Amino acid sequence: MESNVILNKHKLKRTSCREGIIDVIINANEALSDTEIRERLTENYDRTTFYRSFKTLEEHKILHKIVVDNQLAKYELDNSVTRKKEHAHFFCNTCEIVLCLDTIEIPQPTLPKGCTANEIELIVKGKCNHCAQKN
Amino acid sequence: MESNVILNKHKLKRTSCREGIIDVIINANEALSDTEIRERLTENYDRTTFYRSFKTLEEHKILHKIVVDNQLAKYELDNSVTRKKEHAHFFCNTCEIVLCLDTIEIPQPTLPKGCTANEIELIVKGKCNHCAQKN
DNA sequence: AGTGTAAATGCAACATTGTTGCAAATTATA
DNA sequence: TATAATTTGCAACAATGTTGCATTTACACT
Numbered sequence: 001m002e003s004n005v006i007l008n009k010h011k012l013k014r015t016s017c018r019e020g021i022i023d024v025i026i027n028a029n030e031a032l033s034d035t036e037i038r039e040r041l042t043e044n045y046d047r048t049t050f051y052r053s054f055k056t057l058e059e060h061k062i063l064h065k066i067v068v069d070n071q072l073a074k075y076e077l078d079n080s081v082t083r084k085k086e087h088a089h090f091f092c093n094t095c096e097i098v099l100c101l102d103t104i105e106i107p108q109p110t111l112p113k114g115c116t117a118n119e120i121e122l123i124v125k126g127k128c129n130h131c132a133q134k135n
Numbered sequence: 136m137e138s139n140v141i142l143n144k145h146k147l148k149r150t151s152c153r154e155g156i157i158d159v160i161i162n163a164n165e166a167l168s169d170t171e172i173r174e175r176l177t178e179n180y181d182r183t184t185f186y187r188s189f190k191t192l193e194e195h196k197i198l199h200k201i202v203v204d205n206q207l208a209k210y211e212l213d214n215s216v217t218r219k220k221e222h223a224h225f226f227c228n229t230c231e232i233v234l235c236l237d238t239i240e241i242p243q244p245t246l247p248k249g250c251t252a253n254e255i256e257l258i259v260k261g262k263c264n265h266c267a268q269k270n
Numbered sequence: 271a272g273t274g275t276a277a278a279t280g281c282a283a284c285a286t287t288g289t290t291g292c293a294a295a296t297t298a299t300a
Numbered sequence: 301t302a303t304a305a306t307t308t309g310c311a312a313c314a315a316t317g318t319t320g321c322a323t324t325t326a327c328a329c330t
Contacts, residue, residue, distance in 0.1 A: 013297055015307065046309045051288065053307090067202050090250060103245040107257075110238045114264030115225060122242075123256040129249030148326055150278060181280045186317065188278085 010060045017045045017053040022062065031066055031076040031089070031098035066098060067121065076100070086120065092128035099128070136161060145195045152180045152188040157197065166201055166211040166224070166233035201233060202256065211235070221255065227263035234263070 003022035007014045024040045025032060032040070038050055045053075057063045064078035066089050076098075079085065088101040106122055138157035142149045159175045160167060167175070173185055180188075192198045199213035201224050214221065223236040241255055 013306065015297075017308085047288075048290090048310080049308055088244065090244075090246060090252075092250075093253075099247065101244065101246070104242055107239055107242055109223070109225075109236065109259045111225060111236070111259065111261070112234065112264060114267055115227075115261060116267050117225075117259045117261035118228075119260040121256070121258040121260070123258075124244045124246065124252045125254040125256070126246070126250060126252035129247060132249055132251050148277065150326075152279085182317075183281080183319090184279055191278095 006062060010062060012056065012060065015053065016043060017041075017049055018057060020045075021050075021053060021057060025063070025076065031100075033096075066123070088122035088124060090128070091123055091125045092131055093125055094127055094131035094134075097128055141197060145197060147191065147195060150188065151178060152176075152184055153192060155180075156185075156188060156192060160198070160211065166235075168231075201258070223257035223259060225263070226258055226260045227266055228260055229262055229266035229269075232263055 003019040003026070004014050006022055007018060012018065020041045020043060021037055024037050028040075034054060037054075041050075054063070058065065061078045064076055066076065086106055088104040088106060090099045090101050091097075092099075101124065104122065104124075106120055109117055109120065111117060138154040138161070139149050141157055142153060147153065155176045155178060156172055159172050163175075169189060172189075176185075189198070193200065196213045199211055201211065221241055223239040223241060225234045225236050226232075236259065239257065239259075241257055244252055244255065246252060
């Protein structure tokens with residue numbers, strides 16, 4: 001899975017900022033916030049450029065947003081890109097890492113009459129292994 | 136359940152801004168964003184005052200934050216205040232209303248070794264009854 | 271009820287974060 | 301390599317939240 005292949009597949013121009021963002025996410029084994037992604041980029045891009053590239057990748061569903069707290073969204077490659085199925089996430093309140101939880105079955109919701117669902121977010125918040133041991 | 140009783144119980148001064156915020160939430164039958172709450176206040180308070188009162192209520196766990204999307208948090212009275220149990224939420228992507236879903240069983244998570252959980256957020260996103268009919 | 275003290279308020283100034291318009295640079299296609 | 305379309309970086313702006321400080325308010329104690 002390479003950034004240029006992904007961009008081509010979505011008919012997006014291969015710019016270094018876009019490739020950089022995708023590469024950072026591929027190389028991380030955790031979901032990252034936009035700030036974290038920006039910090040890990042090797043080149044420095046203007047705020048505007050970064051936001052715009054980021055937005056483009058989100059709009060084309062290359063990035064998938066997981067909201068763990070207000071003001072703190074983390075991103076992973078979209079399920080449509082990785083072919084993974086819907087899964088829950090674990091969020092460490094201390095170090096703010098986000099991990100995928102493939103073990104939890106996401107329940108089929110019973111909704112109020114007339115409501116339709118197209119997405120479910122299941123987020124477990126607590127302390128990760130590492131932070132739990134610190135006390 | 137009255138705002139002044141709630142404030143007294145938490146040893147907080149009963150200021151009109153705090154009472155106003157609590158009253159707005161009590162009288163609403165949906166979770167509200169901070170902006171929505173502010174709009175429904177009868178008196179007009181300085182931005183600063185509102186933010187500070189709001190923060191105080193959150194810190195004392197009188198308000199409970201439900202994050203449905205980055206930049207859009209809605210609030211309801213905390214479970215410790217209402218004595219309701221943990222429940223899922225439904226978020227309408229169109230009108231952005233947030234409803235409680237008492238019908239869904241929240242699954243017991245199996246976590247990676249050493250991780251501990253203290254909170255679970257289950258958010259179902261889709262279209263509410265009202266917005267689904269509009270098309 | 272009147273008074274003292276701690277806390278809350280409102281204002282001004284500031285910080286942060288994201289957005290828009292536009293000229294210059296870069297990408298992809300012929 | 302030339303061309304067209306898109307992307308970039310800059311400057312200016314908008315929105316939102318924060319801090320310090322003087323004034324006002326809440327409430328506990330006479």
